Amino acid sequence: MAPSTTCSVRLVSEKSRIVILRELLAAGREQLEERFEVESLGLDATRPEMLAAAKGADALVSDLTFSVDGELLDAAGPGLKVVANYGVGYDNVDLEASASRGVTVTNTPDALTNATAELALALAMAAARDLPQAEEDLRAGRWKGWDPRRWRGFELSGATIGVVGAGRIGARFMELVSGFGGDRLYTSRSPKSELESRHAAERVDLDELLSRSDLISLHLPGGAGTRHLIDEQALGLMKPTAVLVNTGRGTLIDSKALIHALEEDRLGAAGLDVFEGEPALDPGFLTAPRVALAPHIGSATYRSRDEMARIVAANVTAVLEGREPPNRV
Numbered sequence: 001m002a003p004s005t006t007c008s009v010r011l012v013s014e015k016s017r018i019v020i021l022r023e024l025l026a027a028g029r030e031q032l033e034e035r036f037e038v039e040s041l042g043l044d045a046t047r048p049e050m051l052a053a054a055k056g057a058d059a060l061v062s063d064l065t066f067s068v069d070g071e072l073l074d075a076a077g078p079g080l081k082v083v084a085n086y087g088v089g090y091d092n093v094d095l096e097a098s099a100s101r102g103v104t105v106t107n108t109p110d111a112l113t114n115a116t117a118e119l120a121l122a123l124a125m126a127a128a129r130d131l132p133q134a135e136e137d138l139r140a141g142r143w144k145g146w147d148p149r150r151w152r153g154f155e156l157s158g159a160t161i162g163v164v165g166a167g168r169i170g171a172r173f174m175e176l177v178s179g180f181g182g183d184r185l186y187t188s189r190s191p192k193s194e195l196e197s198r199h200a201a202e203r204v205d206l207d208e209l210l211s212r213s214d215l216i217s218l219h220l221p222g223g224a225g226t227r228h229l230i231d232e233q234a235l236g237l238m239k240p241t242a243v244l245v246n247t248g249r250g251t252l253i254d255s256k257a258l259i260h261a262l263e264e265d266r267l268g269a270a271g272l273d274v275f276e277g278e279p280a281l282d283p284g285f286l287t288a289p290r291v292a293l294a295p296h297i298g299s300a301t302y303r304s305r306d307e308m309a310r311i312v313a314a315n316v317t318a319v320l321e322g323r324e325p326p327n328r329v
């Protein structure tokens, strides 16, 4: 007969039921399937399907596309121990409702830091040089030969670069752009000595950053505290040639105000990976000039998305085995 410790671990594991409310890549899902009973609803799962499937779950795997609120937690019931969010941001999860039900919430930081910072740089360069418009014109047969007047944009070399929110992703972005050689500014609740010593970055308040920067990249979480941080007034502080990049959350920017600023030539360009109300986006973005758009692909590299899935599995496994998860929120 097996020793009793092994036996109790096996019994707990056998009973544990994990519901992946949408999709978890195989890199993480297969790890969970080795130990637990796993149900995966797929990308098209509806809210009623999620509520029904959650019943009796020990663990839920969620993502940024839907709310994990009291209703969903109650649908799972009192056996729910962990909500593992497949992403670094967790503004979709009601932390208070989770805490009051004794449910641990985890996320997947680090794995996507570099991928997201690289996408911010890609969007910055695409927007600054109006690449989407140039490509669209080429594909539509509007390229009639070399033209000194058309498709002109901004250079980032020597530009003053402002990073709003110098967490992991903002700091990596700062590192990536350090080769451009201009001044570097950042906002942060606390000073970042590494950014100041290695990249000669200067900590300033938001208004100063917005008014001095040629490129502004947003790296803040979503939620009520940061909603419409970039509004009409903030846009009014920016240089008319400034390039604004957002790979954080769509809610950071007042969409209408940004669209008007682009249409009225009050802003140089914008590179956006995230949108208010995504996947729907304000149609004004589709016709606004000098804008590079991406469908929320900040972490979408092979390496990052697989690693995030493995982190989800590690978080779920730790909680279900009674250990501290690597990434408790």
Ligand code: GLV
Residues within 6 Å of the ligand: 064, 086, 087, 088, 089, 090, 112, 248, 298, 299
């Ligand atoms: C993506 O936006 C994430 O939060 O991981």
